[in-house]
Each structure stands twice: as structure tokens, then as C-alpha cells.
Amino acid sequence: MSVHTTAGWARALTSALHQATGDARLHDEARRLLAAGQAGPLNVNQGFATSKFPLPDGRVARPRLLVTPLTASEWxxxxxxxCARPDAADLAGTAAISDQLTDPSLTAGVPIAPDPQDISHTCTCTPDAASTACPHSVAVGMLLTERVRTAPAPLFTLRGRPHQHLKKRLRTNSPAPQPAGPTAPAARPLHDNTPGPAAPVPAQVTRALRPIPDPVTLDLTQVRLVLHASLPEPPEPLPGTEALRALAADAAHRAGACLDGQQLPDGHTPGGDIARFLSLPHGAAFRQAAMDHLDLDVVGMGHLQLAYTQGGPVGAAVYLEAFSVDHDTLAHAQASIQPLRPAPTATIVCEDNRVTDEAAGIQLRYGPDGRWYPYRAPYGVWQPVPGPSPDPAQAYRAARRSNQRIS
Known part of the structure; x- marks a missing residue:
């Protein structure tokens, strides 16, 4: 059995970087920059990695190592x-992603590590270096190489799909459902009003038809309430009776809150509204169904409830989903938390709406309500902690306080 290591990722990336630049002097100058401790934090995003370096004239160089992302179909x-391999969990189920996956024959012929032609450079150090390699951009590649030597996940982000996506697929990987047999009737949507082909009516049915009877006068004074009576189960695919009762109770709860003048929380997303529903007495019985629907295990459901308790429906939505955020918002957050970081030169990873300081075990997630939600990972899994704030520095402080209490 082959031993799983991670150093091969750094070797593959180093080889590609050397072939892409082709100038040994640039690499020597980049090493001198790094040895002098001039590099800022490494920021890894989809398609590029960046950092910053001070210049002699007082300006700041902002280089970027550009890498062509893989397409969704390639991923x-x-x-x-x-996932088809029996040792998939060992190869890629943890942060120590085996460098056996640098072999394209194990990844459907698509290389995860970039080829030299996938790599380009930009930098603000001089106008004529805007689209060519310079010591600063080469130094960014070296920083990235050292990073992936022991933690290859940023390379997945750089190539267009975070490693977390693969981990989730490994957890939920199951055989595809078998297609229905040739005699199975095609399912039609519940509200599909498109007329289908007319079915022939048997002659015996035609003979049995009778005229519609005349309307009768109803005595509504003797109406018997049947709300709590035993009712037959609705036909598929309608929800069951228990679910319909819970939905009616939820509608009554929301209507009563409106009549009392309460401000109802906005669910923002279906996941956020599910968390709100589960927090109420009539929704508690559907916890397992929600876990199945949201693809959560017991720990994940506990974290979802924490997220709702600490941040309402938006907090739950932020836990469940990765929202798109512009780069300036992430850059502002990174600059705000930089003075607070215990290891200021360690790598910061930005992807989607998340700013992750892995050295401190802290992650901030930006929500659609404009607040930053703090997370920490004391046991290797990100979980929400109290203290969401519009100020990323305040949210970072809340995460650090939570880490101190846990430790």
C-alpha cells in the first residue's frame, strides 16, 4: 500500500512555476524578498493568489499569481x-490531500496541479511589469508552494473549487438511483396544467355515467367541526397529514405574531426558514427530515441550531450556504483584522464570502444582512460562535474570545 504524503503538490507547483518564468534570477530575487520578511499575508482566491510587498519609494506592490481555473465539468x-476509488476517503477526505492525486490518471486525465501554460503574473511594482513576471509575483508563487507542501487545499481553491466541496461529496457519495422500468408511468409535476394525451374511455364506464344531480340545499346550522378528526393521508406527492398540521400551525404562529405587532424574521433562504421552523414546538418533530433534506449529520444540525440561536435566519443561511462577495469587501475585512491576528504573517484564505485565518483557527463569514459571522474550529470543523457584527474586527475579537474560553 502506498504511503500518503503531500509534498508532491509543492514539487509539481515548483516545476510549473520555474517553467512558466524561465528566469532563475527572478527566483533568486524572490527568495531574497522572502528571507527579508517583506511579504504580507498570502491571500488565495479562485484563479489567483496575491500578497503585498513594500517598495523603496513608500508604495506597496500588489502582485498576483494568476492560474487558469478548471471548468465545472472538469471538476x-x-x-x-x-469518489469511485475504494480508498477515496484516505486520498482526499482530510486536509492532508494525498499527492498521489497529482497523477492525472487518478483524476480522469485532468491535472489538478497547474501546467506552465496555466500560469501568468501581474504586479503593480512598475507599469511595464503589469503582465510579466517580477520578483514579487514569483515570491507569491513560492509562498503558495510552501503552503501546499503540507496543506494542499488552497490549490483546489486556486483551481476553481474548494476542497470542502469534494469532502462533502465523499461524505454523501451513494449509488445513483436506478432508472424506472419501461412500464413505469412518467411522473408529472404537481401543478403541471399541460394537457396530456387523451386516454380512451372504456365502454362499460361510459354506460355507467349518470347525469350530475341537481344541487341540494345544505343545512349549515348542523356543521360538525372535523379539524381534529381522523383524516385519511393525502395522496402522493402531497405532504402527509402530520406535515400539513405542522404547516398550518406555523402559518397560525406567523399570523398571530403579525397581529401582535411582532417583527417576523426574514428567512432569506429556504435553509434559514427551515432553521426558524425547527426552533418552534410544531417544527421539532421534523428534525430528522430536515437533516436528510439539508444533508446534515447530527453535529451539523447542532451547528445549524447554534447559528440560528446566535444570528437568526440569516445566521443559519450563512452556515448553510456560501454567498458571492466582491473582492473589495474581503480585502477590507482582511485589512481590518490584520492588527488583531496572533500570527500576522500566516496565510489568509479568502473564498466566496469567507475569510479564514487558519493559524488562529478563526473564520469570518459575510452574510446578506451586511454582518460578519464569526466561526472557530476547535475540533477541526468550523462551528458558529456568538458575536456577529458589521465590523469584521469586532467579529474577529468575538471569535478570539470564544477560542480563549474553549482552550
Whole structure:
């Protein structure tokens, strides 16, 4: 059995970087910059990695190492090939992603490590270096190489799909459902009003038809309430009786809150509204159904409830989903928390709406309500902690306080 290591990722990336630049002097100058401790934190995003370096004239150079992301179909092929292996969890189920996956034959012929032609450079150090390699951009590549030597996940982000996506697929990987047999009737949507082909009416049915009877006068004074009576189960695909009763109770709860003048929380997303529903007495019985629907295990459901308790429906939505955020918002958050970081030169990873300081075990997630939600990972899994704030520095302080209490 082959031993799983991670150093091969750094070797593959180093080889590609050397071939892409082709100038040994640039690499020597980049090493001198790093040895002098002039590099800022490494920021890894989809398609580029960046950092910053001070310049002699007082300006700041902002280089970028650009890497062509893989397409969604290429990532789907890679993940399918990995998940099909019996040792998939060992190869890619943890942060120590095996460097065996640098072999394209294990990833459906699609290389995860970039080729030299996938790499380009930009930098603000001089106008004529805007689209060519310079010591600063080469130094960014070296920083990234050292990073992936022991933690290859940023390389997945750089190539277009975070490693977390593959981990989730490995957890939920199951055989595809078998297609229905040739005699199975095609399912039609519940509200599909498109007329289908007319079915022939048997002659015996035609003979049995009778005229519609005349309307009768109803005595509504003797109406018997049947709200709590035993009712037959609705036909598929309608929800069951228990679910319909819970939905009616939820509608009554919301209507009563409106009549009392209460401000109802906005669910923002279906996941956020599910968390709100589960927090109420009539929704508690559907916890397992919600876990199945949201693809959460017991720990994940506990974290979802924490997220709702600490941040309402928006907090739950932020826990469940990765929202798109512009780069300036992430850059502002990174600059705000930089003075607070215990290891200021360690790598910061930005992807989607998340700013992750892995050295401190802290992650901030930006929500659609404009607040930053703090997370920490004391046991290797990100979980929400109290203290969301519009100020990323305040949210970072809340996460640090939570870490201190846990430790």
C-alpha cells in the first residue's frame, strides 16, 4: 500500500512555476524578498493568489499569481474519478490531500496541479511589469508552494473549487438511483396544467355515467367541526397529514405574531426558514427530515441550531450556504483584522464570502444582512460562535474570545 504524503503538490507547483518564468534570477530575487520578511499575508482566491510587498519609494506592490481555473465539468470529472476509488476517503477526505492525486490518471486525465501554460503574473511594482513576471509575483508563487507542501487545499481553491466541496461529496457519495422500468408511468409535476394525451374511455364506464344531480340545499346550522378528526393521508406527492398540521400551525404562529405587532424574521433562504421552523414546538418533530433534506449529520444540525440561536435566519443561511462577495469587501475585512491576528504573517484564505485565518483557527463569514459571522474550529470543523457584527474586527475579537474560553 502506498504511503500518503503531500509534498508532491509543492514539487509539481515548483516545476510549473520555474517553467512558466524561465528566469532563475527572478527566483533568486524572490527568495531574497522572502528571507527579508517583506511579504504580507498570502491571500488565495479562485484563479489567483496575491500578497503585498513594500517598495523603496513608500508604495506597496500588489502582485498576483494568476492560474487558469478548471471548468465545472472538469471538476465534476475529477470528483467522480476520486469518489469511485475504494480508498477515496484516505486520498482526499482530510486536509492532508494525498499527492498521489497529482497523477492525472487518478483524476480522469485532468491535472489538478497547474501546467506552465496555466500560469501568468501581474504586479503593480512598475507599469511595464503589469503582465510579466517580477520578483514579487514569483515570491507569491513560492509562498503558495510552501503552503501546499503540507496543506494542499488552497490549490483546489486556486483551481476553481474548494476542497470542502469534494469532502462533502465523499461524505454523501451513494449509488445513483436506478432508472424506472419501461412500464413505469412518467411522473408529472404537481401543478403541471399541460394537457396530456387523451386516454380512451372504456365502454362499460361510459354506460355507467349518470347525469350530475341537481344541487341540494345544505343545512349549515348542523356543521360538525372535523379539524381534529381522523383524516385519511393525502395522496402522493402531497405532504402527509402530520406535515400539513405542522404547516398550518406555523402559518397560525406567523399570523398571530403579525397581529401582535411582532417583527417576523426574514428567512432569506429556504435553509434559514427551515432553521426558524425547527426552533418552534410544531417544527421539532421534523428534525430528522430536515437533516436528510439539508444533508446534515447530527453535529451539523447542532451547528445549524447554534447559528440560528446566535444570528437568526440569516445566521443559519450563512452556515448553510456560501454567498458571492466582491473582492473589495474581503480585502477590507482582511485589512481590518490584520492588527488583531496572533500570527500576522500566516496565510489568509479568502473564498466566496469567507475569510479564514487558519493559524488562529478563526473564520469570518459575510452574510446578506451586511454582518460578519464569526466561526472557530476547535475540533477541526468550523462551528458558529456568538458575536456577529458589521465590523469584521469586532467579529474577529468575538471569535478570539470564544477560542480563549474553549482552550
Amino acid at each position: 465534476d470529472r475529477i470528483e467522480a474519478a476520486i
